[in-house]
Amino acid sequence: MKLNVAKPWYIMVISLFAVFTLLSGCSSEEKKESSKRELTTVKIGYQKNGPLVILKSLGTLEKRLSKKGITVEWKEFQAGPALVEALNAGSIDFGRTGDSPPIFAQAADAPFVYIAAGKPKFKGSKILVQENSPIKTIADLKGKTVGFAKGSSSHYLLIKALEKAGLEYSDITPAFLAPGDGRVAFEKGNIDAWVVWDPFTSSAEVNSKARTLTDGEGLTTDRDFLLASTEFAKHKDIVAEIVDEIEKSSEWANTHHQELVDMLAPILKIDKPSLDMAVKRRVYGVDKMTDLIVGEQQAIADTFYDLKIIPKEIDVTEALQK
Structure with missing residues:
Protein backbone atom coordinates (compact mmCIF):
# COMPACT_ATOMS: atom_id res chain seq x y z
CA MET A 1 0.00 0.00 0.00
CA LYS A 2 1.38 3.37 -1.04
CA LEU A 3 1.12 5.95 1.74
CA ASN A 4 0.41 9.61 1.26
CA VAL A 5 3.47 10.76 3.21
CA ALA A 6 3.44 14.45 4.03
CA LYS A 7 4.95 16.95 1.65
CA PRO A 8 6.58 20.16 2.86
CA TRP A 9 4.13 22.30 4.85
CA TYR A 10 3.86 24.99 2.22
CA ILE A 11 2.75 22.47 -0.41
CA MET A 12 0.13 21.16 1.99
CA VAL A 13 -1.18 24.65 2.72
CA ILE A 14 -1.30 25.67 -0.95
CA SER A 15 -3.27 22.56 -1.93
CA LEU A 16 -5.67 22.79 1.00
CA PHE A 17 -6.47 26.47 0.57
CA ALA A 18 -6.64 26.33 -3.21
CA VAL A 19 -9.72 24.13 -2.84
CA PHE A 20 -11.42 26.62 -0.52
CA THR A 21 -10.57 29.57 -2.78
CA LEU A 22 -11.76 27.85 -5.94
CA LEU A 23 -14.99 26.68 -4.39
CA SER A 24 -15.64 30.08 -2.86
CA GLY A 25 -15.17 31.90 -6.16
CA CYS A 26 -17.27 29.46 -8.15
CA SER A 27 -20.17 29.48 -5.73
CA SER A 28 -20.52 33.18 -4.83
CA GLU A 29 -23.17 33.93 -7.43
CA GLU A 30 -25.01 30.73 -6.62
CA LYS A 31 -25.13 31.74 -2.94
CA LYS A 32 -26.51 35.19 -3.80
CA GLU A 33 -29.29 33.65 -5.87
CA SER A 34 -30.03 31.06 -3.18
CA SER A 35 -30.40 33.73 -0.50
CA LYS A 36 -33.12 35.45 -2.56
CA ARG A 37 -35.29 32.31 -2.70
CA GLU A 38 -37.71 31.24 -0.02
CA LEU A 39 -36.30 28.47 2.13
CA THR A 40 -37.84 25.17 1.04
CA THR A 41 -34.94 22.74 1.60
CA VAL A 42 -32.28 22.45 4.26
CA LYS A 43 -29.14 20.57 3.17
CA ILE A 44 -27.32 18.99 6.11
CA GLY A 45 -23.86 17.44 6.03
CA TYR A 46 -23.18 14.56 8.41
CA GLN A 47 -20.63 11.89 9.21
CA LYS A 48 -21.66 8.34 10.01
CA ASN A 49 -19.86 8.42 13.33
CA GLY A 50 -21.29 11.77 14.49
CA PRO A 51 -24.41 12.86 16.35
CA LEU A 52 -26.23 13.98 13.21
CA VAL A 53 -26.51 10.41 11.95
CA ILE A 54 -28.58 9.72 15.08
CA LEU A 55 -30.88 12.62 14.27
CA LYS A 56 -31.15 11.44 10.67
CA SER A 57 -31.98 7.90 11.73
CA LEU A 58 -34.68 9.01 14.18
CA GLY A 59 -36.36 11.13 11.50
CA THR A 60 -37.71 13.72 13.92
CA LEU A 61 -36.26 16.77 12.15
CA GLU A 62 -38.01 15.93 8.90
CA LYS A 63 -41.34 15.68 10.69
CA ARG A 64 -40.83 19.00 12.47
CA LEU A 65 -39.70 21.02 9.45
CA SER A 66 -42.32 19.50 7.14
CA LYS A 67 -44.90 21.48 9.09
CA LYS A 68 -43.22 24.61 7.70
CA GLY A 69 -43.08 23.22 4.17
CA ILE A 70 -39.34 22.54 4.43
CA THR A 71 -37.69 19.30 3.36
CA VAL A 72 -34.38 17.98 4.68
CA GLU A 73 -31.65 16.73 2.37
CA TRP A 74 -28.81 14.74 3.96
CA LYS A 75 -25.30 14.50 2.53
CA GLU A 76 -22.71 12.11 3.93
CA PHE A 77 -19.00 12.87 4.40
CA GLN A 78 -16.20 10.62 5.66
CA ALA A 79 -14.36 13.41 7.51
CA GLY A 80 -14.75 17.03 8.59
CA PRO A 81 -12.47 18.80 6.08
CA ALA A 82 -14.56 17.66 3.09
CA LEU A 83 -17.76 18.62 4.91
CA VAL A 84 -16.49 22.15 5.56
CA GLU A 85 -15.43 22.48 1.92
CA ALA A 86 -19.01 21.61 0.94
CA LEU A 87 -20.31 24.23 3.39
CA ASN A 88 -18.01 26.78 1.78
CA ALA A 89 -19.18 25.82 -1.72
CA GLY A 90 -22.85 26.16 -0.82
CA SER A 91 -23.49 22.43 -1.30
CA ILE A 92 -24.78 22.17 2.27
CA ASP A 93 -26.32 24.70 4.68
CA PHE A 94 -25.55 23.11 8.02
CA GLY A 95 -23.23 20.43 9.36
CA ARG A 96 -21.24 18.95 12.17
CA THR A 97 -17.49 18.53 12.28
CA GLY A 98 -14.62 18.10 14.70
CA ASP A 99 -12.56 20.90 16.23
CA SER A 100 -9.85 21.41 13.60
CA PRO A 101 -11.67 21.69 10.23
CA PRO A 102 -13.34 25.00 11.16
CA ILE A 103 -9.89 26.46 11.88
CA PHE A 104 -8.70 25.70 8.35
CA ALA A 105 -11.97 27.00 6.93
CA GLN A 106 -11.75 30.31 8.77
CA ALA A 107 -8.12 30.75 7.73
CA ILE A 115 -23.73 27.57 15.97
CA ALA A 116 -22.98 25.39 19.00
CA ALA A 117 -20.51 22.89 20.43
CA GLY A 118 -20.73 19.27 21.48
CA LYS A 119 -19.58 17.64 24.71
CA PRO A 120 -15.93 16.62 25.19
CA LYS A 121 -15.17 13.16 23.78
CA PHE A 122 -11.45 12.81 24.43
CA LYS A 123 -11.75 9.27 25.84
CA GLY A 124 -12.49 7.88 22.39
CA SER A 125 -9.70 9.76 20.59
CA LYS A 126 -6.41 7.91 20.80
CA ILE A 127 -2.93 7.30 19.49
CA LEU A 128 -2.73 3.57 18.82
CA VAL A 129 0.03 1.08 18.11
CA GLN A 130 -0.06 -2.63 17.40
CA GLU A 131 -0.24 -4.91 20.45
CA LYS A 150 -4.99 15.90 7.77
CA GLY A 151 -6.76 18.90 9.28
CA SER A 152 -8.78 16.72 11.65
CA SER A 153 -9.09 16.59 15.43
CA SER A 154 -6.52 13.77 15.35
CA HIS A 155 -4.02 16.17 13.77
CA TYR A 156 -4.24 18.44 16.82
CA LEU A 157 -4.20 15.55 19.32
CA LEU A 158 -0.96 14.29 17.80
CA ILE A 159 0.67 17.72 17.95
CA LYS A 160 -0.24 18.18 21.63
CA ALA A 161 0.88 14.67 22.58
CA LEU A 162 4.25 15.17 20.89
CA GLU A 163 4.64 18.54 22.59
CA LYS A 164 3.96 17.02 26.01
CA ALA A 165 6.57 14.33 25.32
CA GLY A 166 9.17 16.94 24.38
CA LEU A 167 9.06 16.18 20.65
CA GLU A 168 8.50 18.44 17.67
CA TYR A 169 5.93 17.78 14.94
CA SER A 170 8.90 17.48 12.58
CA ASP A 171 10.21 14.55 14.65
CA ILE A 172 7.64 12.22 13.08
CA THR A 173 6.70 11.46 9.47
CA PRO A 174 3.00 12.20 8.93
CA ALA A 175 0.98 9.90 6.68
CA PHE A 176 -2.25 11.65 5.76
CA LEU A 177 -4.94 8.96 5.73
CA ALA A 178 -8.72 9.02 6.01
CA PRO A 179 -9.98 6.64 8.72
CA GLY A 180 -10.77 3.78 6.34
CA ASP A 181 -7.35 3.92 4.69
CA GLY A 182 -5.69 4.42 8.06
CA ARG A 183 -7.23 1.20 9.38
CA VAL A 184 -5.84 -0.78 6.43
CA ALA A 185 -2.38 0.78 6.76
CA PHE A 186 -2.37 0.15 10.51
CA GLU A 187 -3.33 -3.51 10.24
CA LYS A 188 -0.79 -4.14 7.47
CA GLY A 189 1.98 -2.49 9.48
CA ASN A 190 2.54 0.25 6.89
CA ILE A 191 2.41 2.90 9.62
CA ASP A 192 3.94 2.72 13.09
CA ALA A 193 1.06 4.43 14.89
CA TRP A 194 -2.45 5.57 14.10
CA VAL A 195 -4.33 8.59 15.51
CA VAL A 196 -8.09 8.32 15.16
CA TRP A 197 -11.44 8.72 16.89
CA ASP A 198 -14.33 6.45 17.90
CA PRO A 199 -15.76 4.16 16.69
CA PHE A 200 -12.64 3.52 14.58
CA THR A 201 -10.63 3.53 17.81
CA SER A 202 -12.87 1.05 19.61
CA SER A 203 -13.04 -1.20 16.56
CA ALA A 204 -9.24 -1.35 16.40
CA GLU A 205 -9.07 -2.09 20.12
CA VAL A 206 -11.67 -4.86 19.97
CA ASN A 207 -10.75 -6.48 16.66
CA SER A 208 -7.07 -5.71 16.14
CA LYS A 209 -5.96 -5.70 19.79
CA ALA A 210 -4.58 -2.20 19.29
CA ARG A 211 -2.74 -0.75 22.26
CA THR A 212 -3.24 2.82 23.48
CA LEU A 213 -0.28 5.17 23.88
CA THR A 214 -2.56 7.99 25.03
CA ASP A 215 -6.08 9.27 24.70
CA GLY A 216 -6.98 12.94 24.55
CA GLU A 217 -7.40 13.54 28.28
CA GLY A 218 -5.39 16.56 29.34
CA LEU A 219 -4.45 17.27 25.72
CA THR A 220 -7.70 18.18 23.98
CA THR A 221 -11.42 18.23 24.67
CA ASP A 222 -12.09 17.01 21.11
CA ARG A 223 -15.53 18.55 20.81
CA ASP A 224 -18.00 18.44 17.95
CA PHE A 225 -19.07 21.73 16.42
CA LEU A 226 -22.29 22.60 14.66
CA LEU A 227 -21.67 24.99 11.77
CA ALA A 228 -23.85 26.88 9.31
CA SER A 229 -23.17 28.96 6.23
CA THR A 230 -23.42 32.66 6.94
CA GLU A 231 -26.46 32.86 4.65
CA PHE A 232 -28.31 29.98 6.25
CA ALA A 233 -27.49 31.25 9.75
CA LYS A 234 -29.76 34.22 9.02
CA HIS A 235 -32.70 31.81 9.33
CA LYS A 236 -32.34 31.85 13.09
CA ASP A 237 -35.71 30.25 13.79
CA ILE A 238 -34.92 27.24 11.59
CA VAL A 239 -31.39 26.95 13.03
CA ALA A 240 -32.88 26.97 16.54
CA GLU A 241 -35.28 24.18 15.62
CA ILE A 242 -32.46 22.06 14.20
CA VAL A 243 -30.38 22.53 17.34
CA ASP A 244 -33.39 21.67 19.50
CA GLU A 245 -33.88 18.40 17.64
CA ILE A 246 -30.16 17.61 17.97
CA GLU A 247 -30.47 18.12 21.73
CA LYS A 248 -33.47 15.81 21.90
CA SER A 249 -31.79 13.09 19.82
CA SER A 250 -28.68 13.42 22.00
CA GLU A 251 -30.74 12.89 25.15
CA TRP A 252 -32.25 9.80 23.55
CA ALA A 253 -28.79 8.48 22.65
CA ASN A 254 -27.50 8.95 26.20
CA THR A 255 -30.38 7.02 27.73
CA HIS A 256 -30.85 4.30 25.10
CA HIS A 257 -27.38 2.80 24.62
CA GLN A 258 -28.49 -0.62 23.41
CA GLU A 259 -31.00 0.83 20.96
CA LEU A 260 -28.30 3.22 19.75
CA VAL A 261 -25.84 0.37 19.19
CA ASP A 262 -28.50 -1.66 17.35
CA MET A 263 -29.30 1.34 15.17
CA LEU A 264 -25.69 2.28 14.34
CA ALA A 265 -24.29 -1.21 13.68
CA PRO A 266 -25.79 -1.67 10.18
CA ILE A 267 -25.16 1.99 9.28
CA LEU A 268 -21.49 2.00 10.26
CA LYS A 269 -20.91 -1.67 9.42
CA MET A 277 -17.43 0.49 23.90
CA ALA A 278 -17.64 3.73 21.92
CA VAL A 279 -21.06 4.88 23.09
CA LYS A 280 -20.38 4.08 26.75
CA ARG A 281 -17.38 6.43 26.89
CA ARG A 282 -19.13 9.33 25.17
CA VAL A 283 -21.80 11.82 26.21
CA TYR A 284 -23.88 13.34 23.43
CA GLY A 285 -25.21 16.86 23.80
CA GLU A 296 -10.19 26.02 23.27
CA GLN A 297 -10.69 26.68 19.58
CA GLN A 298 -8.39 29.69 19.67
CA ALA A 299 -5.64 27.54 21.18
CA ILE A 300 -5.96 25.12 18.26
CA ALA A 301 -5.82 27.99 15.76
CA ASP A 302 -2.75 29.50 17.43
CA THR A 303 -0.98 26.13 17.46
CA PHE A 304 -1.59 25.53 13.76
CA TYR A 305 -0.43 29.04 12.94
CA ASP A 306 2.75 28.70 15.02
CA LEU A 307 3.56 25.50 13.11
CA LYS A 308 2.81 27.24 9.78
CA ILE A 309 0.04 24.72 9.05
CA ILE A 310 -2.33 27.63 8.39
CA PRO A 311 -1.00 30.75 6.65
CA LYS A 312 -2.39 33.46 8.91
CA GLU A 313 -3.54 34.17 12.43
CA ILE A 314 -7.28 34.04 12.98
CA ASP A 315 -9.64 35.29 15.65
CA VAL A 316 -12.21 32.61 16.37
CA THR A 317 -14.68 35.15 17.75
CA GLU A 318 -15.09 36.56 14.24
CA ALA A 319 -16.79 33.31 13.21
CA LEU A 320 -19.37 33.31 16.00
CA GLN A 321 -23.05 33.64 15.19
CA LYS A 322 -24.15 37.24 15.55
Whole structure:
Protein backbone atom coordinates (compact mmCIF):
# COMPACT_ATOMS: atom_id res chain seq x y z
CA MET A 1 0.00 0.00 0.00
CA LYS A 2 1.38 3.37 -1.04
CA LEU A 3 1.12 5.95 1.74
CA ASN A 4 0.41 9.61 1.26
CA VAL A 5 3.47 10.76 3.21
CA ALA A 6 3.44 14.45 4.03
CA LYS A 7 4.95 16.95 1.65
CA PRO A 8 6.58 20.16 2.86
CA TRP A 9 4.13 22.30 4.85
CA TYR A 10 3.86 24.99 2.22
CA ILE A 11 2.75 22.47 -0.41
CA MET A 12 0.13 21.16 1.99
CA VAL A 13 -1.18 24.65 2.72
CA ILE A 14 -1.30 25.67 -0.95
CA SER A 15 -3.27 22.56 -1.93
CA LEU A 16 -5.67 22.79 1.00
CA PHE A 17 -6.47 26.47 0.57
CA ALA A 18 -6.64 26.33 -3.21
CA VAL A 19 -9.72 24.13 -2.84
CA PHE A 20 -11.42 26.62 -0.52
CA THR A 21 -10.57 29.57 -2.78
CA LEU A 22 -11.76 27.85 -5.94
CA LEU A 23 -14.99 26.68 -4.39
CA SER A 24 -15.64 30.08 -2.86
CA GLY A 25 -15.17 31.90 -6.16
CA CYS A 26 -17.27 29.46 -8.15
CA SER A 27 -20.17 29.48 -5.73
CA SER A 28 -20.52 33.18 -4.83
CA GLU A 29 -23.17 33.93 -7.43
CA GLU A 30 -25.01 30.73 -6.62
CA LYS A 31 -25.13 31.74 -2.94
CA LYS A 32 -26.51 35.19 -3.80
CA GLU A 33 -29.29 33.65 -5.87
CA SER A 34 -30.03 31.06 -3.18
CA SER A 35 -30.40 33.73 -0.50
CA LYS A 36 -33.12 35.45 -2.56
CA ARG A 37 -35.29 32.31 -2.70
CA GLU A 38 -37.71 31.24 -0.02
CA LEU A 39 -36.30 28.47 2.13
CA THR A 40 -37.84 25.17 1.04
CA THR A 41 -34.94 22.74 1.60
CA VAL A 42 -32.28 22.45 4.26
CA LYS A 43 -29.14 20.57 3.17
CA ILE A 44 -27.32 18.99 6.11
CA GLY A 45 -23.86 17.44 6.03
CA TYR A 46 -23.18 14.56 8.41
CA GLN A 47 -20.63 11.89 9.21
CA LYS A 48 -21.66 8.34 10.01
CA ASN A 49 -19.86 8.42 13.33
CA GLY A 50 -21.29 11.77 14.49
CA PRO A 51 -24.41 12.86 16.35
CA LEU A 52 -26.23 13.98 13.21
CA VAL A 53 -26.51 10.41 11.95
CA ILE A 54 -28.58 9.72 15.08
CA LEU A 55 -30.88 12.62 14.27
CA LYS A 56 -31.15 11.44 10.67
CA SER A 57 -31.98 7.90 11.73
CA LEU A 58 -34.68 9.01 14.18
CA GLY A 59 -36.36 11.13 11.50
CA THR A 60 -37.71 13.72 13.92
CA LEU A 61 -36.26 16.77 12.15
CA GLU A 62 -38.01 15.93 8.90
CA LYS A 63 -41.34 15.68 10.69
CA ARG A 64 -40.83 19.00 12.47
CA LEU A 65 -39.70 21.02 9.45
CA SER A 66 -42.32 19.50 7.14
CA LYS A 67 -44.90 21.48 9.09
CA LYS A 68 -43.22 24.61 7.70
CA GLY A 69 -43.08 23.22 4.17
CA ILE A 70 -39.34 22.54 4.43
CA THR A 71 -37.69 19.30 3.36
CA VAL A 72 -34.38 17.98 4.68
CA GLU A 73 -31.65 16.73 2.37
CA TRP A 74 -28.81 14.74 3.96
CA LYS A 75 -25.30 14.50 2.53
CA GLU A 76 -22.71 12.11 3.93
CA PHE A 77 -19.00 12.87 4.40
CA GLN A 78 -16.20 10.62 5.66
CA ALA A 79 -14.36 13.41 7.51
CA GLY A 80 -14.75 17.03 8.59
CA PRO A 81 -12.47 18.80 6.08
CA ALA A 82 -14.56 17.66 3.09
CA LEU A 83 -17.76 18.62 4.91
CA VAL A 84 -16.49 22.15 5.56
CA GLU A 85 -15.43 22.48 1.92
CA ALA A 86 -19.01 21.61 0.94
CA LEU A 87 -20.31 24.23 3.39
CA ASN A 88 -18.01 26.78 1.78
CA ALA A 89 -19.18 25.82 -1.72
CA GLY A 90 -22.85 26.16 -0.82
CA SER A 91 -23.49 22.43 -1.30
CA ILE A 92 -24.78 22.17 2.27
CA ASP A 93 -26.32 24.70 4.68
CA PHE A 94 -25.55 23.11 8.02
CA GLY A 95 -23.23 20.43 9.36
CA ARG A 96 -21.24 18.95 12.17
CA THR A 97 -17.49 18.53 12.28
CA GLY A 98 -14.62 18.10 14.70
CA ASP A 99 -12.56 20.90 16.23
CA SER A 100 -9.85 21.41 13.60
CA PRO A 101 -11.67 21.69 10.23
CA PRO A 102 -13.34 25.00 11.16
CA ILE A 103 -9.89 26.46 11.88
CA PHE A 104 -8.70 25.70 8.35
CA ALA A 105 -11.97 27.00 6.93
CA GLN A 106 -11.75 30.31 8.77
CA ALA A 107 -8.12 30.75 7.73
CA ALA A 108 -9.30 30.34 4.13
CA ASP A 109 -12.05 32.97 4.63
CA ALA A 110 -14.86 30.46 4.20
CA PRO A 111 -18.29 32.00 4.92
CA PHE A 112 -19.53 30.06 7.95
CA VAL A 113 -20.40 30.58 11.61
CA TYR A 114 -20.24 28.42 14.72
CA ILE A 115 -23.73 27.57 15.97
CA ALA A 116 -22.98 25.39 19.00
CA ALA A 117 -20.51 22.89 20.43
CA GLY A 118 -20.73 19.27 21.48
CA LYS A 119 -19.58 17.64 24.71
CA PRO A 120 -15.93 16.62 25.19
CA LYS A 121 -15.17 13.16 23.78
CA PHE A 122 -11.45 12.81 24.43
CA LYS A 123 -11.75 9.27 25.84
CA GLY A 124 -12.49 7.88 22.39
CA SER A 125 -9.70 9.76 20.59
CA LYS A 126 -6.41 7.91 20.80
CA ILE A 127 -2.93 7.30 19.49
CA LEU A 128 -2.73 3.57 18.82
CA VAL A 129 0.03 1.08 18.11
CA GLN A 130 -0.06 -2.63 17.40
CA GLU A 131 -0.24 -4.91 20.45
CA ASN A 132 3.31 -6.23 19.89
CA SER A 133 4.83 -2.90 18.82
CA PRO A 134 8.15 -1.94 20.42
CA ILE A 135 6.76 1.59 20.80
CA LYS A 136 5.86 2.02 24.47
CA THR A 137 5.58 5.81 24.91
CA ILE A 138 4.87 8.91 22.84
CA ALA A 139 8.60 9.71 22.98
CA ASP A 140 9.21 6.46 21.08
CA LEU A 141 7.39 7.92 18.07
CA LYS A 142 10.48 9.93 17.15
CA GLY A 143 11.47 9.01 13.61
CA LYS A 144 8.31 6.93 13.10
CA THR A 145 5.48 7.19 10.57
CA VAL A 146 2.16 8.19 12.09
CA GLY A 147 -1.14 8.00 10.21
CA PHE A 148 -4.00 10.46 10.73
CA ALA A 149 -6.50 12.55 8.78
CA LYS A 150 -4.99 15.90 7.77
CA GLY A 151 -6.76 18.90 9.28
CA SER A 152 -8.78 16.72 11.65
CA SER A 153 -9.09 16.59 15.43
CA SER A 154 -6.52 13.77 15.35
CA HIS A 155 -4.02 16.17 13.77
CA TYR A 156 -4.24 18.44 16.82
CA LEU A 157 -4.20 15.55 19.32
CA LEU A 158 -0.96 14.29 17.80
CA ILE A 159 0.67 17.72 17.95
CA LYS A 160 -0.24 18.18 21.63
CA ALA A 161 0.88 14.67 22.58
CA LEU A 162 4.25 15.17 20.89
CA GLU A 163 4.64 18.54 22.59
CA LYS A 164 3.96 17.02 26.01
CA ALA A 165 6.57 14.33 25.32
CA GLY A 166 9.17 16.94 24.38
CA LEU A 167 9.06 16.18 20.65
CA GLU A 168 8.50 18.44 17.67
CA TYR A 169 5.93 17.78 14.94
CA SER A 170 8.90 17.48 12.58
CA ASP A 171 10.21 14.55 14.65
CA ILE A 172 7.64 12.22 13.08
CA THR A 173 6.70 11.46 9.47
CA PRO A 174 3.00 12.20 8.93
CA ALA A 175 0.98 9.90 6.68
CA PHE A 176 -2.25 11.65 5.76
CA LEU A 177 -4.94 8.96 5.73
CA ALA A 178 -8.72 9.02 6.01
CA PRO A 179 -9.98 6.64 8.72
CA GLY A 180 -10.77 3.78 6.34
CA ASP A 181 -7.35 3.92 4.69
CA GLY A 182 -5.69 4.42 8.06
CA ARG A 183 -7.23 1.20 9.38
CA VAL A 184 -5.84 -0.78 6.43
CA ALA A 185 -2.38 0.78 6.76
CA PHE A 186 -2.37 0.15 10.51
CA GLU A 187 -3.33 -3.51 10.24
CA LYS A 188 -0.79 -4.14 7.47
CA GLY A 189 1.98 -2.49 9.48
CA ASN A 190 2.54 0.25 6.89
CA ILE A 191 2.41 2.90 9.62
CA ASP A 192 3.94 2.72 13.09
CA ALA A 193 1.06 4.43 14.89
CA TRP A 194 -2.45 5.57 14.10
CA VAL A 195 -4.33 8.59 15.51
CA VAL A 196 -8.09 8.32 15.16
CA TRP A 197 -11.44 8.72 16.89
CA ASP A 198 -14.33 6.45 17.90
CA PRO A 199 -15.76 4.16 16.69
CA PHE A 200 -12.64 3.52 14.58
CA THR A 201 -10.63 3.53 17.81
CA SER A 202 -12.87 1.05 19.61
CA SER A 203 -13.04 -1.20 16.56
CA ALA A 204 -9.24 -1.35 16.40
CA GLU A 205 -9.07 -2.09 20.12
CA VAL A 206 -11.67 -4.86 19.97
CA ASN A 207 -10.75 -6.48 16.66
CA SER A 208 -7.07 -5.71 16.14
CA LYS A 209 -5.96 -5.70 19.79
CA ALA A 210 -4.58 -2.20 19.29
CA ARG A 211 -2.74 -0.75 22.26
CA THR A 212 -3.24 2.82 23.48
CA LEU A 213 -0.28 5.17 23.88
CA THR A 214 -2.56 7.99 25.03
CA ASP A 215 -6.08 9.27 24.70
CA GLY A 216 -6.98 12.94 24.55
CA GLU A 217 -7.40 13.54 28.28
CA GLY A 218 -5.39 16.56 29.34
CA LEU A 219 -4.45 17.27 25.72
CA THR A 220 -7.70 18.18 23.98
CA THR A 221 -11.42 18.23 24.67
CA ASP A 222 -12.09 17.01 21.11
CA ARG A 223 -15.53 18.55 20.81
CA ASP A 224 -18.00 18.44 17.95
CA PHE A 225 -19.07 21.73 16.42
CA LEU A 226 -22.29 22.60 14.66
CA LEU A 227 -21.67 24.99 11.77
CA ALA A 228 -23.85 26.88 9.31
CA SER A 229 -23.17 28.96 6.23
CA THR A 230 -23.42 32.66 6.94
CA GLU A 231 -26.46 32.86 4.65
CA PHE A 232 -28.31 29.98 6.25
CA ALA A 233 -27.49 31.25 9.75
CA LYS A 234 -29.76 34.22 9.02
CA HIS A 235 -32.70 31.81 9.33
CA LYS A 236 -32.34 31.85 13.09
CA ASP A 237 -35.71 30.25 13.79
CA ILE A 238 -34.92 27.24 11.59
CA VAL A 239 -31.39 26.95 13.03
CA ALA A 240 -32.88 26.97 16.54
CA GLU A 241 -35.28 24.18 15.62
CA ILE A 242 -32.46 22.06 14.20
CA VAL A 243 -30.38 22.53 17.34
CA ASP A 244 -33.39 21.67 19.50
CA GLU A 245 -33.88 18.40 17.64
CA ILE A 246 -30.16 17.61 17.97
CA GLU A 247 -30.47 18.12 21.73
CA LYS A 248 -33.47 15.81 21.90
CA SER A 249 -31.79 13.09 19.82
CA SER A 250 -28.68 13.42 22.00
CA GLU A 251 -30.74 12.89 25.15
CA TRP A 252 -32.25 9.80 23.55
CA ALA A 253 -28.79 8.48 22.65
CA ASN A 254 -27.50 8.95 26.20
CA THR A 255 -30.38 7.02 27.73
CA HIS A 256 -30.85 4.30 25.10
CA HIS A 257 -27.38 2.80 24.62
CA GLN A 258 -28.49 -0.62 23.41
CA GLU A 259 -31.00 0.83 20.96
CA LEU A 260 -28.30 3.22 19.75
CA VAL A 261 -25.84 0.37 19.19
CA ASP A 262 -28.50 -1.66 17.35
CA MET A 263 -29.30 1.34 15.17
CA LEU A 264 -25.69 2.28 14.34
CA ALA A 265 -24.29 -1.21 13.68
CA PRO A 266 -25.79 -1.67 10.18
CA ILE A 267 -25.16 1.99 9.28
CA LEU A 268 -21.49 2.00 10.26
CA LYS A 269 -20.91 -1.67 9.42
CA ILE A 270 -19.06 -1.99 12.73
CA ASP A 271 -19.61 -4.84 15.19
CA LYS A 272 -21.76 -4.23 18.24
CA PRO A 273 -19.03 -4.84 20.87
CA SER A 274 -16.95 -2.04 19.31
CA LEU A 275 -19.94 0.31 19.18
CA ASP A 276 -20.90 -0.55 22.74
CA MET A 277 -17.43 0.49 23.90
CA ALA A 278 -17.64 3.73 21.92
CA VAL A 279 -21.06 4.88 23.09
CA LYS A 280 -20.38 4.08 26.75
CA ARG A 281 -17.38 6.43 26.89
CA ARG A 282 -19.13 9.33 25.17
CA VAL A 283 -21.80 11.82 26.21
CA TYR A 284 -23.88 13.34 23.43
CA GLY A 285 -25.21 16.86 23.80
CA VAL A 286 -25.08 20.51 22.79
CA ASP A 287 -23.30 23.37 24.55
CA LYS A 288 -23.40 27.08 23.81
CA MET A 289 -20.26 28.72 22.47
CA THR A 290 -18.95 29.96 25.82
CA ASP A 291 -15.74 31.90 26.35
CA LEU A 292 -14.11 28.67 27.57
CA ILE A 293 -15.01 26.76 24.40
CA VAL A 294 -14.01 29.65 22.15
CA GLY A 295 -10.69 29.72 24.02
CA GLU A 296 -10.19 26.02 23.27
CA GLN A 297 -10.69 26.68 19.58
CA GLN A 298 -8.39 29.69 19.67
CA ALA A 299 -5.64 27.54 21.18
CA ILE A 300 -5.96 25.12 18.26
CA ALA A 301 -5.82 27.99 15.76
CA ASP A 302 -2.75 29.50 17.43
CA THR A 303 -0.98 26.13 17.46
CA PHE A 304 -1.59 25.53 13.76
CA TYR A 305 -0.43 29.04 12.94
CA ASP A 306 2.75 28.70 15.02
CA LEU A 307 3.56 25.50 13.11
CA LYS A 308 2.81 27.24 9.78
CA ILE A 309 0.04 24.72 9.05
CA ILE A 310 -2.33 27.63 8.39
CA PRO A 311 -1.00 30.75 6.65
CA LYS A 312 -2.39 33.46 8.91
CA GLU A 313 -3.54 34.17 12.43
CA ILE A 314 -7.28 34.04 12.98
CA ASP A 315 -9.64 35.29 15.65
CA VAL A 316 -12.21 32.61 16.37
CA THR A 317 -14.68 35.15 17.75
CA GLU A 318 -15.09 36.56 14.24
CA ALA A 319 -16.79 33.31 13.21
CA LEU A 320 -19.37 33.31 16.00
CA GLN A 321 -23.05 33.64 15.19
CA LYS A 322 -24.15 37.24 15.55
